[in-house]
Amino acid sequence: MSTNIQGERMEDEQHLLSGRSSKGPSASCKLIVALAILIPTALLLAALAAIAVLSVRITHLQATSSSNSQTNVCTSPSCIKLASNVLQFMNTSVDPCQDFYNYSCGGWEAANVIPSGYGSWGLFNELNQRNNIAIKKLLDGMKLSDVDAVKLARKLYESCMDTDGLTAKGAEPIRNLLSLTGGWDLVGVMNSSAPQWSLFSADFRSSKSYGNDGFFSFGISVNDKNSSQYIPVLSQSGLTLPSPDSYTDPSAANVTIPALKQFIVSILSLINNTNGGTGAAAAGSGFEQVADQIIDLETSLAEIFVSNVALRDPQATYNLYNLTELANSTLWTQFNWTQYILESFKAAQLGDIGSDDIVINVRTPSYFKNLSLVYINYNESVLENYFKWHLVLQYIEYLGNQFLSPYYQYTTSVLGSGKTERYLTCVSSLEDIVPMTVSRLYTDYVLAPGTKGNISEMVSQIKTAFQERLSKNTFLDSVTKQRSIWKVGNISQMIAYPDEISDNNYLLNKSASVVQASGQYFMSAVNHVINGNTENLQKLGKPVVKTEWEIAPTVVNAYYEPLYNEFVFLEGILNSPFFDAGWPDYFKYGAFGVVAGHELTHGFDDQGQQYNQDGVLTPWWTNTSVAKFKNKTKCFVEQYSQYSMFGYHINGELTQGENIADNGGVKTAFQAYKNVAGTTTPPSLPSVDLNPDQLFFVAFGQVWCSLFSPQFIASNLKTNPHSPGPYRVIGALSNSEEFSSTFKCADNTRMNPSKKCDLW
Template sequence: MDIDSIEKGTMKLQQVMSDLGYWTVSPPPVNFSTWDANSWSLQDSLVKTHRLFATTFNDDDDDDDDDDDDDDDDDGDDDDDDDDDDDDDDEDYNDDENQTDAYRDGDNMCSQAGLTLGSKYAYGDDSDKKKEGYLAFATKVGVLLGGSESDVRMKMEDVYEFERNISKIYVGNQDELQRNNKYNISDFQKLLGSVVNISDFLQNIYKGRQFDDSTEINVATPAYFSSLGEVVNSADNETVANYMMWNFLQGLISYLPEAYNRARLELDKVLYGKTSLPERWKHCLSSAEGAVGYAGSALFVENYFPPAAKHKVSTMLENIRVEFISLLDEVEWLDEVTRSLLKDKARAMTMQIGYPDWLLEVDKVDQRYDQLEVRHGELFDNLLRSREFEMNRIIDEFDKKPDPNNWIELPHVVNAFYHPYYNLILMPAGILQPPFFSPHYPDALMYGKMGAGLGHELTHGFDNRGRLFDKHGCLGEQWTPAVAESFQKATVCMVDQYTAFSTRGEQLDGNQTLSENIADNGGLKLAYRAFRANGKPSASRLPGLNFTDSQLFFLGFSQVWCSVMTPEAELHLIRTAYMALLKVVAVVVVVVVVVAAAVVRGEGRGVL
């Protein structure tokens, strides 16, 4: 690794801070004596930082619909277990004129953002330890930038209080209808007040694009934005300016010398129970992947994901889709109108498996990065150039019909999700690896491990959130009133079941995790049905492991979700995450109860 280049990052950072022109916490690059609070402009500062991918006050890349299967090191979580043609799917998916509007609804979204601690709940009554972790982190960074410890802490206490006030106007859990609020720019400006000029902000961010008062934006959290001006105006300009720089700085810590990353560890200890930094090379690799992601994905796929694996997963997912459509005929509370809508949506669902076919063509991969300049020994400059490159791509694609060659997630990433605005299931090659998947697994294990995951994502299209989108990704109530009411009543049992669980002295919130719980239970059921209908019996048994295929199926499901988590990370997820921590326990309890009840009724065989 080029450690010298990393060490140069502080000097370049100070130059960038000087260009941005506000920061009074430490002397360089701008002394408080030369900083004029009266001439400082919130508007200009927002534009400058957002063009460098800050998320101060607002995030216009709303990710709340993504699944929680993403592997996030910050959670202190260590996993124990270290034929549909894609081109045809993409063509079918983009064939409808309504698609442009459906994409636009999901992509042009403004949502609350800008909290160091990540969640409004982290600033609550029990936040003393978190506050100390926050201030320890911020103070060390300020001192590393040349400030005195006492001055830095005093000013960062003001910034913390400002963030705490922002957390008070944060909106809690919402369903999709609550998050879909169309505003034209004129009405959004009235909602927001005079704190920021929206038209000017958008014109400067998306240079070359024209906006007028009739341009529509989906405002996910209008209550937040209606109160934001009052919070900002209640603070002095110096505190707001320091907050904005602090928000910007946090996204750069990983690119700075190790001392800055050790400062961050002060907060991560409190939030997630982390006690050590990851090896530096891992972040370097991650940074390179972030800058030239498709190039990294091409290398990964070439070495770790053969075409035969892609075909096998596609076949398994198609079998699961067939079972879902068949299962709809068994649901007594569905009327024929709604049943038909659900079948149409399932058939229209796009499946992106493994990687796009063009990824194997070297010239096409190289072409994507023709305009990106990378220089040896200039880590921080390369970071800034890659951010500028990405921003230019976003600007170029703004308000256009999406290119099916651009996947929502890079193929090498360990993630999986259903996207309701796209009616799309994405299973990148990164997650289609052991322990989740191997083409050499017996079918019983493969369906129990990966099949349950595929069924999970498909079920998301019809859970309490996904059901509100039609087959084109357009949002609105799709079901007849009687069916919608029956569905709502059916979810009460699942909410109660999960709320009855507790861990670390904390009760789970069945409402908060309902979407994931429906997907977990539905996905397992679909995978088991698909396995029973299509899976090949295991040819042999290992000595001492004389399990039936059904037992192997459930063992596979259980083992793949084994994990080790710090108590701090566990509590953090209980309070903030959409997925239930006791994933395996809760789902298997449902299976046992359902099967036991069926046996009592004399219906034990094939009840799932």
């Protein structure tokens, strides 16, 4: 349930300072660390010359003049490079009091385009790409001193990069997988020893262990009301398209449904090897009819899905049933829950567990009630085709070019993003399959020494600043205020990477159970899914491990986990544009400090506020404080719902947690920076006619420099709990008194409206 700063994984272009972490079975939650740059004297002189030219672009606005005499100037290589970037990114012809995003990022937008294969592009992506290039170079070069886990990782990387070899195998890997789960007569994969397919067969349960997400997801997560205990969780699942609206909204479905149909037909044809393996359906194959049936079934599911907004309420998604109650309930009455759950635990080698001892959290009971009515409308043949399709769907990205071509055609039509350079796919796969080995490489050769300590000190300052703001809060009563201050003091943190990555045996044990000795890409992916599901189920009955890293450390992201009252700052994000140890404090706090403040504020957003200092979902505020809090959050919902891009409006309810965190993050980080600065005047940047306070806000604004395609926005706004970058800047700063004072914005200008949303 964790909340991250960006949204989702970078390759899906939907993550960063967000909502919930990946501690649970349905968890889904990257940026970039640059290699150290040594700038010789000639390059320093060239950079200074470039800055001198760029500084001519600065328009001296009386309202924003810094009156900076440039007598105390930072001339280190880090500051010179930073000043150059700041000036290039800005558009100083824009009034910062009218559009601070464009003022901060207009130059960057004019100099950039969205690369092929992407639906959006920004500084997050640039950092992610720099990180991936660094990892690629490390994987490309074999060293005799490499530990065994790194050698395995290299074999896996080489197998992934061998697209000719993957293409030559054709459909063989996926056909073999289908054979292991009972076959699929439709595409000519027979398994005569397997009984006829049904929801009650062992093959159905087996396919779920291979990652089949049809109809529902089932796994182990932390108990929201007892954070020291794991609990089984059931939730809705089983759509191919990214959101229910993709099926039910005619304006979206006119594009998404034809694209999905063509995708299904192409993949079925390739698996069946019809028409020369081109992906074109042979006459009379019946694949188009099958695709129509799968889409019809998924449309029926979409109509009963609980909305993303409703899923944000942790009380509404906490519904306990013991196994007997579940079996006798109205939740998908045709399915044998007892048999499925007990056999799943047995397959995970949990031994005999009495049904009376099992209590399950059903996150979406209304979905399962309605599923009973959907299920009876489809025969066994349609159901089998649907479930087999969802098994195949999990592994298409690990096949050859003939499969990737229709896959990227589909994602381009539906998501606005498609094929990128192969090494990016392979590095991302390694981060999924062997994340700690990749982290070992990155930590040893890329991460700047001392980063952990620097970040830890900044995080400590952020926590102090938030506590100070709480102590001055005017809407919380004294009891709630004190409890909230305690909660901040009780927040734990994990920074950069786990210490275990220095243990060679630990790395080898984590890798050898997944990666085959030959590094076979497809089967390593399969092993990763099976082992992950088995390890997840084996958590039942064990103590909760709160120091588990649920996201690869090299991902460009940060997140807060309310169940643990913990925030995590991954090493992938600990570099420019977020952090450089050589930057002045105002820029470090305007960039990374806001990230830290954002994650801390998640502990007090519409979801995090419901969890106490021990991560327990329980009423711990007084009713009076809760009522005032809810009344204040309405302002953010109304504010952000007014923003739109390409004619698509932001969903203020879906994004309210992230919007609250953005607002609290900026205010907290600004106070932390002022606390650190004290009465001293920090050094300015060369040729940048802005004072330190102004540069704090520029640092925040430039983190979110980004470009979007209409297709990406149309899909993204339906599922992503984060607002697009421009409105993360405009929304948060138009609520900031500190911003409007710093830039001397007149009353009732766009960035200084009379009505401001204020919470933390």
